Amino acid sequence: MRSTRFWVALVCIMLALSCAGAVYVYSMTGKGQFANIYQDGKCLYSIDLAAVEESYTIEIDGAFENIILVEKGQIGVSHATCPDKVCVRQGMISTSVAPVVCLPNKLTIVIETEARSGFDGLSH
Amino acid sequence: MLWTRTSRIKLAAIVLTVIINAFLLCACGSAKAESASDSRFAMNTYMTVIAYGDGAEGAVSAAFGEIARLEGILSVTDSGSEVAKINSSGGADAVSAEVDELLSLGQKLWRETDGALDITIYPALRLWGFTTGEYGVPSDEKLKETLYLTGAEKLRYSGGSLALPEGGMIDFGSLAKGYAADRVAALLQEKGIAHALLDLGGNIHAIGGKPDGSPWRVAVAAPGKGEEYLGYVDIYSGGVVTSGGYERYFEQAGEVYWHILDPKTGYPARSGLLSATVVGESGAECDGRSTALFVMGIERAIEYYRAVGGFDMVLVSDEGKVYVTEGLESTFVLLEDEMELVIVRRDGGP
Numbered sequence: 001m002r003s004t005r006f007w008v009a010l011v012c013i014m015l016a017l018s019c020a021g022a023v024y025v026y027s028m029t030g031k032g033q034f035a036n037i038y039q040d041g042k043c044l045y046s047i048d049l050a051a052v053e054e055s056y057t058i059e060i061d062g063a064f065e066n067i068i069l070v071e072k073g074q075i076g077v078s079h080a081t082c083p084d085k086v087c088v089r090q091g092m093i094s095t096s097v098a099p100v101v102c103l104p105n106k107l108t109i110v111i112e113t114e115a116r117s118g119f120d121g122l123s124h
Numbered sequence: 125m126l127w128t129r130t131s132r133i134k135l136a137a138i139v140l141t142v143i144i145n146a147f148l149l150c151a152c153g154s155a156k157a158e159s160a161s162d163s164r165f166a167m168n169t170y171m172t173v174i175a176y177g178d179g180a181e182g183a184v185s186a187a188f189g190e191i192a193r194l195e196g197i198l199s200v201t202d203s204g205s206e207v208a209k210i211n212s213s214g215g216a217d218a219v220s221a222e223v224d225e226l227l228s229l230g231q232k233l234w235r236e237t238d239g240a241l242d243i244t245i246y247p248a249l250r251l252w253g254f255t256t257g258e259y260g261v262p263s264d265e266k267l268k269e270t271l272y273l274t275g276a277e278k279l280r281y282s283g284g285s286l287a288l289p290e291g292g293m294i295d296f297g298s299l300a301k302g303y304a305a306d307r308v309a310a311l312l313q314e315k316g317i318a319h320a321l322l323d324l325g326g327n328i329h330a331i332g333g334k335p336d337g338s339p340w341r342v343a344v345a346a347p348g349k350g351e352e353y354l355g356y357v358d359i360y361s362g363g364v365v366t367s368g369g370y371e372r373y374f375e376q377a378g379e380v381y382w383h384i385l386d387p388k389t390g391y392p393a394r395s396g397l398l399s400a401t402v403v404g405e406s407g408a409e410c411d412g413r414s415t416a417l418f419v420m421g422i423e424r425a426i427e428y429y430r431a432v433g434g435f436d437m438v439l440v441s442d443e444g445k446v447y448v449t450e451g452l453e454s455t456f457v458l459l460e461d462e463m464e465l466v467i468v469r470r471d472g473g474p
Contacts, residue, residue, distance in 0.1 A: 083259065084372060093351050101169075119356060120334070120340045121328040121342045122328070122342070122345060123327070124326040
């Protein structure tokens with residue numbers, strides 16, 4: 001009987017671990033909102049937008065200057081010294097559908113985790 | 125040998141655990157074919173290629189190789205490119221297959237659209253500073269002088285030999301991204317990739333629907349409204365290309381000047397449209413047509429659609445109306461509640 005209890009316990013532990021693992025894997029997809037800020041392909045910052053309590057700004061130097069505004073759930077370029085300002089006009093993003101791009105400063109802000117917007121691409 | 129009750133329970137428990145574990149593991153990775161995605165700066169924009177299937181990683185890498193190769197031929201600013209050499213020497217005795225295809229398409233669309241798409245507009249774009257970032261409104265006089273250099277009718281192209289008017293230039297900026305999408309789509313398919321989505325600077329091009337068999341859902345930007353979308357369209361293959369004045373523009377003395385010029389006047393096209401989206405099989409044609417439709421305005425665009433066909437469009441007017449052609453009636457969904465949806469029929473009916 002002792003041996004049976006051991007096996008039952010082992011099986012229960014294995015099942016519990018498997019279930020916990022599966023729940024963890026599922027919870028990682030679609031939740032959390034990591035915004036990665038790249039310059040010329042190099043990741044400068046990785047920010048969990050869901051965890052942002054108070055808004056703040058980040059300054060990015062390069063050929064031009066971008067001021068990035070980080071808010072709870074969204075991120076964007078609030079000010080730029082580049083001539084075309086396309087990055088500023090893109091506004092704040094909260095999903096992974098289209099990144100914010102500043103071509104002159106080789107800057108991209110990409111929301112990496114699926115924010116479940118339901119769209120695969122953005123024609124613009 | 126007889127099984128004891130305990131061993132039967134043990135065995136059943138182990139088998140059950142293995143089955144449940146296998147199920148949980150499979151569920152985690154369900155419907156996940158091999159996939160690869162990469163994003164890079166190329167062709168003066170930012171591009172993303174996503175591919176699904178065996179060899180996806182190599183295929184995505186090859187896609188960017190092809191884009192770089194095309195850029196090396198078509199760039200108007202890289203002095204070593206074929207197009208730059210044609211512009212600096214006033215023509216060429218022989219052109220590459222790529223330049224030939226784009227010259228032919230440019231001339232075809234120029235004729236079809238009554239000059240609304242013009243691959244010789246570059247000198248005027250330069251005068252406005254759209255190619256350098258040194259924006260400014262040119263004088264009427266200077267603009268008129270520049271328009272003597274533009275006009276696709278002035279190109280002499282036959283038997284592979286091209287001659288430009290003196291001071292004239294060609295530029296495939298209105299076709300190149302769409303053309304690159306076509307070439308990359310063909311390359312990916314050659315490599316056995318059945319499902320892929322290309323985002324070449326906002327030009328979307330789909331191959332084969334999603335791996336689960338459903339269509340790609342492509343949002344269309346609401347002009348000037350950031351992450352708000354005008355609507356969306358579901359497609360399995362082909363391009364969704366939008367042109368508008370809401371992204372690339374500058375302001376001077378309170379006036380907005382955008383980068384899409386009316387080839388007839390040399391001034392930014394003010395046709396009453398905020399954006400024009402074209403949906404069709406050929407990325408290059410979608411690209412060229414979206415620019416042309418933006419220049420043409422609603423009435424001319426609808427006339428053009430009815431005369432030529434072979435594509436669908438979504439036109440956003442500055443009066444709050446969205447014109448959608450009948451081919452998209454069942455797949456386009458308008459998300460902007462305050463806009464009025466008008467379905468355009470090929471035969472002119474309601």
